[in-house]
Amino acid sequence: MKIVVQVRLHPDAAQEAALRATLDLCNEAANLASTEAFRRRIFAKQALQRLTYGHLKDLGLSAQPAIHVARKVAGAYATLKANIRAGHLGEPGSKRRVKAESKPIRFRADAAQPFDDRCLSWRIADRTVSIWAVGGRLNRVRYGCSEQQFATLVAHRKGESDLVHRDGKWYLHATCVIPDVEVEEPDGFLGVDLGIANIATTNSGTRHSGKGLSRVRHRNQRLRTKLQAKGTKSAKRLLKVRRRKEARFTADTNHRIAKQIVTEAKRTGRGIALENLTGIRDRVRLRRPQRVTLHSWAFHQLGQFIAYKAARAGVALVRVDPAYTSQGCSACGHASRQNRPNQSTFRCTSCGFAEHADVNAARNIAARGVADWAAVSLPNAA
Template sequence: MKIVAQVKLIPEAEQAAALSATLRTVNDLACWVSEVAFALGVQREYELRKHTYAGLKARGLGAQAAQHVIKKVCDAYTTLHANIRAGNLGKPKSKRRIKAESKPVRFRPDAAQPYDDRCLSWQYDQQTVSLWTMAGRLKNVRFVCSADALKTLREYRKGEADLIERDGAYYLIATCDVPETEQYEPNGFLGVDLGIANIATTSTGYQAAGRGLNRYRRRQLALRAKLQKRGTKSAKRRLKERSRREQRHVKNTNHVIAKTIVTEAERTSSGISLEDLNGIRQRVRLRKPQRVALHSWAFAQLGGFIVYKARRAGVPLVFVDPAYTSQTCAECSHVDRRNRVDQGLFICRACGVVAHADRNASHNLAARGVAVWNAGRESRVPATHNGVSGRRSQPSSQLGATSKPGPLGPGQVD
């Protein structure tokens, strides 16, 4: 399993100047390579190297740095074409899609630059790195990180690391290949209902209320609007200081919630049943005042945190279809739109059970998780006769009983 570890560089003044000049130079050259690729219609790495490698070397890049710049451009065009095929940039002939297809990809001056082991070396005991720059090799550049991140880097770092600049600070984002813990056989499933009023509600009783986070977001939105309206130099400075503060707060909140859910599942030897919410922003139609809350909802980030923490802990996890889980009674399975009285109240019109709406939905998700897990470990191959020996093949139920299930992706049933 691949995860990333982030360390913050603490360069001296001369080292910081060299890092800044390097990032701006390689991204400026990446824009030039992108223009060549666009003009010639050549976006494969081997072909593009023929047209740009010599020019990059003549402009002062080392061999490895030149290769990384070319590969970065090719990856950018691969991502662009994938987004176009997926419809993320609109339909054919839409303004957004025409704009994306009619000009070469551009790179920000502070965009990430990849480094491999030939361009970057780590000294974990001294907590320093040595890396290539346009001014030569920089040695003894100090870095700081948490003790857990340092342990992960020391034991599992593998592959490239990205150098980025963010608000005047420099970071290295390193890839670590962490072995997954073997999954256990779950004793039931823990259903997780995601929402805005309640960020996460589990079938075991845990509920992460969203009241505080929503209040924090409204306060940040009002403050940004006030500073933008003022428009003075000091207001712009305050806006820059506060940039990404809300993002960091939400990320930390999601980490805490995800860790709590995975720990509870591991303690009870349960699996985790998550909603497959892909495309929900395109499916849902809301009034204008509600759109800010919907598009600020970081459900994908929370789901991603739960997935990777579960894989590290060996907790089985499945994705299930969330359709009608908020309208279905967990006791009698009666489905009625009127069962959901309001945001927090569920009253079944068939059996009369009264429950918290999100708690009821989490129990439905837990039941669907069991069904998906059991379906995933049963073979779908029908029983047939063996034409050579004349013996009947082993029944599919027996075949499924001997196979060990693996984690399922969103919407997969196997």
């Protein structure tokens, strides 16, 4: 399994200027390669590398950085193609899709640049790196990270690292390949219902409330509106300072919830059953005031966090069809809209079973997890 460890670089003034010049040149070269790829309609990695390698070298790039620039451009077009194929940019002829298809991909001046072990050497003993730059190789650039991150780097770092410049700070995103942990045969499943009022609810009755996160989002939204209307230099400076705070707060909340869910599943010997919510934003129709809440709902991130933490712990994970899990009775199976008199209450109109609505949904998800796991594992056992 691959994970990314982020470390903070601490370059001195001369090193920072060299890193800035390197990133500028790499992205200028990427824009040149992207324009040529779009003009010639050549997007495959090897073909694009052969087409642009000489031009990139003439700009001042060494051999390996030139290759990585060409591959970065090819990867960007592959991502665009995948998004178009998946319908993320709308139907053929839609304004957004036409705009994406009618011009070359452009790279920001501070877009991340990948480096492999030929361009970037890690000096583990003194916690420095040696990195290729346009004016010559930079030696002994200091970096810092937590002890847990450092231990992961020492034991598992392998492959490329991305140089990232964000908010005036320099980072390296190092790829670490962690050996797969054998998944244990689950003794039942822990169903997890994802929502907005309660971010996550398990069939054991644990509810992770979304009130605190919603309160922070609404406060930030009001503050952004106020600062944008003010429009002064100080207001713009505050907007820039605060622009990532909500994302960091959301990610931290999701990390903590995911850790608790995986820990409970591991402790009880169960697997984890999650709803497959792919495409929910396209399926759900809401009033305008509710759209901001839905589109800021980081359910995909929480699902990713649960998935990779489960994989590292050897906990089985399945994604189940969420259809009617909130309307179906976990006791008798009767499904009806009338079973949900309000957001938090479930009361079966057939058998009279009553429970918190999210807990009932989590029980249905857990049951589907058992069925889906059996369908996958039994043929292998045979």
